[in-house]
Amino acid sequence: MIAGVVAAADGPDFLAARMQMALSLGWHIIVACFGVGMPAMTLFAEWRGHRTGDLHYALLARRWARAMGVLFAVGAVSGTILSFEMGLLWPGLMGVYGEVIGLPFSLEGIAFFIEAIFVGVYLYAWDRLPPRAHMLTGIPIVVAGVASAFFVVSANAWMQRPTGFQVSGGRIVDVDPWAAMFNPATPHLTVHMILAAFMVTGFVMASVYAVAMLRGRRDRYHRLGLLVPLAIAAAVTPVQIGVGDWAAHSVADGQPVKLAAMEGLFRTGRGVPLHLGGIVLKGELRYALEIPKALSLLTHWDPDAEVIGLDAVPPQDRPPVNVVHWAFQVMVAVGFALLALSIWLGVVWWRRRDPPRSRWFLRAVAVSGVASVLALESGWIVTEVGRQPWVVYGVLRSAAAVNPAPGLVWGFVLVTVVYTVLTIATVYVLRRLAADQPVPVAPQERDVTSFRIV
């Protein structure tokens, strides 16, 4: 896998820049998912607690809000680094095309502002506002979180399907920022990402309570802590499978070479098979399980349809096939496994209004958190590595966009060290938070020296 990336690189600094971007984005994307999904879950628990007077919901809401405070802070700073890195690492992209994707980023700035303001109020003024007013302050967080995801991903979608500009003599002359923002990849990419955020949040949160329940804590508090996020994630999962199919069709239309890499298809042809597994050796996919005509059927709803292969472009214009092919398979496999888990919960719930009692169910939920993150990262690798060697698909090569200054390798080393420490500290703090017994009245306020225990 690493070899595939190295082969596509043009030197150590270019490789370092790509790895640094991959590390900081791959890190941020996880926290960002919680930024999108967690406010909704927390608000739902708070609302249920208020409506039913069930203290367990209220406790869950407060506990989640505390974790949300940490995750939001870490997400805010790790997201800021990305906006720095856009210029530090890819000045060739931003210096020319920065203005084309400026509009969604400006809108994202506003959305993030709203999010940060209301997160401040929601977390710190919990006991200072009446319950109804407090819940209302949570709504802008949910809306702005989803909107942020939409705007950022629409800018990324533009890199996949660049539209809305004219180039003349190396300069951008005519920009339609709205057309750039609503490019052909925006609809499916944004929906796919936002749903993924709810899946990751739901499965990860549920997995924490599944682990606790496997350790014997099966009280109502833990059962609700598992059920609420899991139910939301399970409801989203079947929709996500459908959106994934929609996304694949769109990629087949707009980025056929990426689709060929996802499927490990080297030769253009009619009635092509679907490859499961396999590895690319010497320009050929080997050891793959073939399902005859299935790829043609899946991409064009016609078993004899033509599907474009990697041979449509010269080798230097192809993405690293092993990475993209395997990332795609992992994402799809995990997606279907999560679908199976969702169906299990749905069927048992439908029959007896209670989640499955089997320990295997709890084990599956405990694993689903890590699995959903794996699917998230794989899907993101498919999107971004599959776009290579282009930073703007078909327009600008990544190697032409990178900062030519020497020493980027050392920046990457430093960033890796910092992110390692950050990861350890974040996991440590979140684990401590989960192990903490008392839950303060307000999640953030006055917990410095002492707090009243609910």
Place this chain on the structure above:
Amino acid sequence: MPLPEIMLGVLWVGLTAYVLFGGADFGGGVWDLLAGRAEGGRPRRDLIEHSIGPVWEANHVWLIFVIVLMWTGIPPVFAALSSTLYIPLTLAALGIIARGAAFAFRKVSTELPQRRLFGAAFAFSSVATPFFLGTVAGAIASRRVPAGIAKGDLVTSWVNPTSVVAGVMAVGTAAYLAAVFLTRDAQRVGDERLAEDFRRRALGCGIVVGVLSAAGLAVLAWDAPRLFAELTSGRALPLLVLSVAAGLLSLVLLWRRAYVAVRLTAALAVAGLLWGWGVGQYPELLPGVTLRDAAATDSVLAASLGALAVGALLLVPSLWWLYATFQREHTAPAAREHDRR
């Protein structure tokens, strides 16, 4: 007014807000560093944490706002700056991570060793980050970042007299603003002793920053003569005068314990400096690159400015409400916690 000028003006408003509000949050970290030993410094640290907690994330967004407006409004300048100055910008970015994460981690930690560790990370990065951002400002002000991608010297562009002065000034003004704001915060929660303590710090820091500014002007005369000329005899002179007058008035107000009024004058002193630099350098953004050369196409500027105008309708009342909510409180966290023990 033409669109590029409006865009630059909005960008500078964002930068001013970041320096005033985000800067004060960094300054809080500076005072956290200088608060003393764990037990003795506890009331100071609690007040700092209490003041920064609900607002720092919103204040931090101004930086993202400035960066995004740069690549949207003046993309070639953004590319030139971030490529030539990638070393201080990377260090500032890592400082931002350390500051924000450590602050949030300390907030939820209860045991002393962890609080110490996260507190140290928070405090040191609160000094380092504004310093590196200041060196970037110095690099631009002393015309050391040429147009084009990575065309400037990777080291001397930000390791030079103007950059060092700007870096130290950034830390100094951040600490000064924080001390001024914290004085009133301490008074509002009813802790007069703490208010006195921060008043002394604000006075001392104000004098240091004043002397530094004078020294900084001398450095500019030698290292950035063009900007110096504009500041001392050109268009920017009124703003420099405003800054100096507001700075001196702030010292008087602090001396007379007018803690609310001094918030305004201290902010004016800092903003005057910032706008003096902006007006002094306008319209040249980089050597040989004017605003007109670098500005994005009008369709982009119009769309982004329009979006921001609509966004401002949502943002301004929300921000106002955020600050009002947390400035309204009249109870003392420290005193109350002492009672509870």
